[in-house]
Amino acid sequence: DTAVSQTPKYLVTQMGNDKSIKCEQNLGHDTMYWYKQDSKKFLKIMFSYNNKELIINETVPNRFSPKSPDKAHLNLHINSLELGDSAVYFCASSQDFNEQYFGPGTRLTVT
Amino acid sequence: AQTVTQSQPEMSVQEAETVTLSCTYDTSENNYYLFWYKQPPSRQMILVIRQEAYKQQNATENRFSVNFQKAAKSFSLKISDSQLGDTAMYFCAFMRKSGGSNYKLTFGKGTLLTVNP
Numbered sequence: 001d002t003a004v005s006q007t008p009k010y011l012v013t014q015m016g017n018d019k020s021i022k023c024e025q026n027l028g029h030d031t032m033y034w035y036k037q038d039s040k041k042f043l044k045i046m047f048s049y050n051n052k053e054l055i056i057n058e059t060v061p062n063r064f065s066p067k068s069p070d071k072a073h074l075n076l077h078i079n080s081l082e083l084g085d086s087a088v089y090f091c092a093s094s095q096d097f098n099e100q101y102f103g104p105g106t107r108l109t110v111t
Numbered sequence: 112a113q114t115v116t117q118s119q120p121e122m123s124v125q126e127a128e129t130v131t132l133s134c135t136y137d138t139s140e141n142n143y144y145l146f147w148y149k150q151p152p153s154r155q156m157i158l159v160i161r162q163e164a165y166k167q168q169n170a171t172e173n174r175f176s177v178n179f180q181k182a183a184k185s186f187s188l189k190i191s192d193s194q195l196g197d198t199a200m201y202f203c204a205f206m207r208k209s210g211g212s213n214y215k216l217t218f219g220k221g222t223l224l225t226v227n228p
Contacts, residue, residue, distance in 0.1 A: 031214055041150075041200055045215040056215050090156060094214055097144055097206065102156035 023091030134203030
């Protein structure tokens with residue numbers, strides 16, 4: 001069973017479109033995250049939710065809107081996609097200060 | 112704000128040899144965690160090892176061990192008996208232990224390790 005899953009794994013779209021990435025974890029963790037990995041492989045936190053409550057919002061443009069319908073799911077919706085949004089987006093989950101388990105990543109390409 | 116520095120963008124090692132990846136960090140916190148994550152070409156992020164700052168004993172996981180120097184804010188990773196499967200990008204990461212439910216990881220820029228046959 002996959003612990004943290006993301007769909008889709010690859011997403012190619014045009015500038016100006018709106019797209020969503022879904023994340024689900026079956027580990028029973030309370031906290032979920034979205035990280036962005038840019039073309040130079042640098043990983044940076046975007047958002048964190050704890051029990052469906054937004055905890056971290058790291059100066060991400062308003063075009064990015066996370067939604068957590070329940071503590072097992074954290075989706076990322078992106079409006080008006082720009083070329084600079086091209087990256088790999090990782091979902092992760094954890095229980096308190098323990099290991100963060102990462103999903104397989106979604107490679108987003110904006111053309 | 113915390114920062115994590117990995118000064119070696121790329122390293123290579125011969126199979127079966129030992130290699131050490133360096134990591135330094137800057138923080139005013141006293142309680143925190145440090146991690147090494149591995150990202151092979153498959154893109155999956157995999158935890159290699161974890162160290163709690165209040166523990167003086169260095170963490171070990173099979174062929175992987177760390178040299179944690181709290182005063183120097185240094186956290187290096189030693190890989191013994193390197194294997195071809197160790198070829199990956201290695202990220203050092205910091206997590207502070209305070210701040211409610213703020214468990215975010217702050218990553219270094221990574222070290223690309225290549226194990227040669």
